[in-house]
Amino acid sequence: MTTIDQTLSRVFGYDAFRPGQRPVIEALVAGRSAAAIFPTGSGKSLCYQLPALHLPHLTLVVSPLLALMQDQLAFLERHGVPAARLDSTQDREQAQAVMDGVGRGRIRVLMVSVERLKNERFRAFIGRVPISLLVVDEAHCLSEWGHNFRPDYLTLPQVRHELGIPQVLLLTATATPRVVEDMRQHFAIAAEDVTATGFYRPNLDLQVAPAPAEARPRRLVDWLRPRLTGSSPGATVVYVTLQQTAERLAAYLEAAGLPAAAYHAGLDAETRAARQAAFMRGELPCIVATIAFGMGIDKADIRAVVHFDPPKSVENYSQEIGRAGRDGAPAECLMLAGRDHLNVLENFTYGDTPERDAIARVVAALPTPGEDWELTLNALSRDSDIRPLPLKTLLVRLELRGVIRPRYSYFADYRFRLEEAAEALVGRFQGERRAFVQAILDASHKARTWHRLDFEALARLGAERGLDTARPRVLTALDYFVDKGWLTLESRQMTEVFEVRRPGDPALVADLHDDFVERERAEIARLHAMLDLFEAEGCLTRRLADWFGDAEAPARCGHCSGCRGELARLPAPPPMAPLADHDAGALTAPLRQRLHAAGEGEAATPTLLARFLCGLASPRLARHQARKLDGFAALEAYPFAEVRNWLGGRADPASRHPNR
Template sequence: MSIAEQANEILHSVFGYKSFRNQQLPIIESVIRGEDNVVIIPTGGGKSLCYQIPALILPGTTVVISPLIALMKDQVDQLLAYGIKAAYLNGSQSPQEQQFVANLYIQGEIKLLYIAPERLATSTFINMLKSVAPSLIAIDEAHCISQWGHDFRPEYLQIGQLKAKFSAVPIIALTATADDVTRKDIIERLNLDKPQVRLTSFDRPNIRYTVVERLNPLEQVSSFLTNQKGNSGIIYCSSRAKVDDMASRLANRGYSVAAYHAGLTTQERANAQERFLKDDVAIMVATVAFGMGINKPNVRFVIHANAPRTIEAYYQETGRAGRDGLPAEAILLNNERDFNWYQTVIAEKEEGFHKSVELHKLSEMIAFTQAQTCRRIVLLNYFGEHRVEKCNNCDVCLYPLEHYNGLVDAQKILSCVYRVGQNYGTQYLVDVLRGSNRSSIKENGHNTLSVYGIGKEHSADYWTSIIRQLIHLGYLKQDPTSFSALFLSEEARNVLRGDISLSLVKPRLELVKRTRQNRYARSINQTTILSYEERSLFNNLKRLRKEIADMDDVAPYIIFSDESLLEMVKTQPESKRELLGITGVGKIKLEKYGELFLDEIEKFITAN
């Protein structure tokens, strides 16, 4: 039997998939031939099969270097559910447990062994590998070894020694995000031998990208979540304090949330992650410390309450949505303050190439948020994938920017700035324009000005957005030494006199409202493609899946993915043979769970 035939048989019978994708088969064939490989496949694109299938074909054990101890159990649980012998070795285990796993490895009783990169620093482990060499070494999240990668980890540098010590063992390095300079750095630091570089499309067509101006993040997030009942998602904030604040406020509004950041204890983080993976909480509010390697396929949305620093980070984090290929949302709440802070941090660093690269990557991220062309085109071209066709699944394509004659609005704002003495910040100016009753306005006598209340027809968010545009256009400036007080530039005279026409962008408040309409929510709620009766079956299958998962102490998606359940609902199989044709149903899972799911489907058919 050829390698391709063996690989296809494992794909069908073990993993329950119908066909390979994203160059998986040529990668598998290359690995089994003993060649080194660098594989860049987007999140959800099937990277793990590129080393898991070779592990089952090759003799001996495959060693997988994975970045986070907390994820190893999840990865091993998934393999065990497929009937594959796998284990992990890390510091969370007792010495007796570690010795037990080591003995399994030495005796050849496991096909895949997951370890953290720190394990390579121990002579005991290296000696164990020398006594029984692995058949393959897989390095997950390989961008962590590169200082040009967006998530460089010093402990990954130890991996570079492996090629010298195990020259005959093929190495496969895998990541979802690596630009050209990062890919070259990975190859150099891993000392790979003429590796095959496999670069597939970075496109995630099922993800809708949306960038909106951040005005009131809690209200904007809450507005979006209104239509997300039962959906799983991640909300990223830039600091621990912001995570705690957002999580607390959402919990007070009745949302099912957990918080995750480096300020929590290891146990607290592990508990939060486990509750999220097991669908015990729907929403994870986190810093970027959360998410790498998360295999949860049914994340329907990722919200960035603060902008990431690089496009690589943004792509990696948004890629945690829709791993199952079903529709998902990526929402970015954009505010220039985030980028001003990043620029300040980078400016304090030592001059050199590394600093210039960071500034370049930050400017590319800023350009992405300001783009007036298709978001997907910008993303793909950044990664060297030339694309000119619009995606029709991002905010720019779906909701083109609306311009209007903003001269009168600008004159109201500039006049207000002038009449209050050019000594106050944005919020105060907005309050004067809208006729606020705040005591400081009355104390300053500004409630008697001609500009007091002339903007009451619009919301505070509306005026804040217009003020920001006037700052960007250079008509208003801010004094950083005086609480960001606004003052007029020389160019503002032309606006006040009405000597020029002024085209402004209509504030995207309409878009925020539209997120509450069914048209917008439809893209992230896969059950809308089902009839009322089918949704009932889908929910029953989800309930059954959760009950089994709780008994097995695993995440529900390890039993079956949402994609598998939807296919069951649409085809309604009545026999094990028909159930075996469902995506994700292999022979082991068929024997374990087949009768239970067939019984649930039969009940539905009988009742309807």
């Protein structure tokens, strides 16, 4: 029998395991579940890649980002491990080839997003495949106390149960002790099978260099110039919060003679890919990026990570600086800190808190207990004016309170194009199967080339003709036809179905709103705790280690600004004009006029108007193209809570401007 050490050497080409890898891998090979809390770049992925070759069946990896999948798949491909992914960028032939390889046992590792697990066609397919191990990457997303909670992740324990997966591996780089405990309990992982290797990285020099906003660009140029000029400039990532900041700062560095380019989600995919590839090859030494850059970037020789704007949390800071110096050589992590950007970070948090009336609209949409509630997330988001992510959180909270129970998800709209004559397709079958295929065709409305399947009509035909036309059988048949190349199938409009178990009431709405407000307070407190941590005296590395419960880090690292006696006092932003000096009626008039014209005048609440003035998104603002209106983001430098309270103190912001 091949040992894990032999596999490590023969397949992956390593002489020894990194710290923490052996106990995790041994637990999995022995048949137990495990969790690995390793710093970024410390080899978490090997903890499932190697066991996948020792376990009898498929390893299913749930990963939050496509970039993470692509990077890990490239690594597996280089080492001859049969692996694949399923994602929305693939066409029918590519997806079918992957599923065929999985179904035949040729693929050992399959990577999917958590959303893929809600796809009824995929669930029907994967339910027929034996699975040895479920891997949850970025597993801190499971915990509401984590820095990047994703409501869909809470469904993973149920998915594991329904698919009968015997073992689970949880992977994360950034989890406080409270989050680790929460993750562990979700999957009943024994405490002794949780391995944490510690936060401390002896090769990282951590620097906090307070600088006011107007001085930061010049300070950055002065710091980067000796590091980016010469024969071998060190690879550098500069993190900013906003896309426009990335563009402006990259242009500023270029004008100063330093090679740099912006990277953010607003760029087209081709530009992003080209800039990432140039950075990976060493042709572009400096990337100025939002947090869209970095996840899944396996570049070992990044010599510097700079935070031009403060990060969103201690966890984000830890994750981002963890991308420096993965080769073990010295690397520098600089934060050009100031409190002037705090309002922007706080406003992102406020933008995710739904109004009480919005929550009431969702609760009012619940059918009578005992009935099914079918919804599409986008439509409910539009109707309630709650952004999709907090809306998912709201649905999870309703589930946890026993108000609703998820039943299944399905695509409401299926259409197919026949690749051969209908008579030829029907003629391939005999008896009841022939009648079944004919019923599918008879229940489909044909346009010029596409047939749209009507499941209700098919159910009626099935009852009339004495056929089993249950939805799972129909979908299995359609997938079989696709596999054979007899038709092309498309599905759209994901619909989620919940069973309503008890009614909603005003007390429930109030409790749900209180939950969101409490989370809002916690997120704001997290921001301030981060800045306080950077301003505290003593070793910065030690303070970060304490945050993550790492008792093994030295009391003084000797390679941080704190140990050098450089006490950080983050400069406050310059004073702004009082809000009372602004004309609320004039600033909000364009939006109120548009809402009034659409018959939605009552929607102009202080919260919606504050979102408009602070440049925050909402489904209603997007529907009315608020970004193009005068006044949008006019007060983005002000704290959202102050703007909302200022607007709320007026019976009508337009009271002095009756001509709307």
